[in-house]
Amino acid sequence: MGGKTVTRADLCEAVYRKVGLSRTESAQLVEVVLDEISDCIIRGEPVKLSSFGSFIVRSKSERVGRNPKTGEEVPISPRRVMVFKPSNVLKDKINSALIDGGQGTNPGDD
Amino acid sequence: MIKSELVQRISEQNPHLYQRDVEHIVNAILDAITEALARGDRVELRGFGAFSVKNRPARVGRNPRTGSRVEVTEKYVPFFKTGKEMRERLNN
Numbered sequence: 693m694g695g696k697t698v699t700r701a702d703l704c705e706a707v708y709r710k711v712g713l714s715r716t717e718s719a720q721l722v723e724v725v726l727d728e729i730s731d732c733i734i735r736g737e738p739v740k741l742s743s744f745g746s747f748i749v750r751s752k753s754e755r756v757g758r759n760p761k762t763g764e765e766v767p768i769s770p771r772r773v774m775v776f777k778p779s780n781v782l783k784d785k786i787n788s789a790l791i792d793g794g795q796g797t798n799p800g801d802d
Numbered sequence: 803m804i805k806s807e808l809v810q811r812i813s814e815q816n817p818h819l820y821q822r823d824v825e826h827i828v829n830a831i832l833d834a835i836t837e838a839l840a841r842g843d844r845v846e847l848r849g850f851g852a853f854s855v856k857n858r859p860a861r862v863g864r865n866p867r868t869g870s871r872v873e874v875t876e877k878y879v880p881f882f883k884t885g886k887e888m889r890e891r892l893n894n
Contacts, residue, residue, distance in 0.1 A: 695843060700848070710826060776882030791878065
């Protein structure tokens with residue numbers, strides 16, 4: 693599902709249209725925002741963006757995995773992973789647009 | 803870090819911008835991602851990760867306490883897959 697892929701360029705365009713900055717500066721600021729969020733997560737600090745969601749770092753302990761092709765057991769080293777927990781506002785917006793609002797239409801059709 | 807702290811940190815590093823503008827920038831980015839997902843689009847941010855929407859078809863669930871059948875309607879859930887660079891940076 694989902695027709696298009698939105699990229700940094702589209703985010704820069706959105707910033708350019710909504711804020712009175714040049715295209716170059718809009719692009720730089722998108723980078724600054726993503727970097728600031730990334731750095732925070734890398735430090736292990738959760739990032740909570742109200743009405744959007746939270747990025748949280750989880751520490752996983754070592755476990756035994758299995759190569760699905762050979763069935764061979766392989767140890768999976770302890771690691772840190774980041775998870776995104778969407779806010780209820782975000783979930784509601786998506787559902788109201790794709791289910792209530794988009795009844796009978798396939799969102800991937802356009 | 804919450805949104806207001808993110809705005810504040812970015813404002814401190816970019817003294818030529820008004821804090822209000824930084825707030826607009828952060829909101830514009832989050833809104834653009836939200837709107838894309840609400841259209842069923844995917845948002846791919848190289849080095850960070852990708853947001854997409856997954857469909858959960860309607861199903862018959864069960865109330866675990868009473869065991870009674872409950873109709874669960876179809877829904878869409880936002881999903882985030884961590885980017886390669888983020889995954890590596892978290893573990894070095």
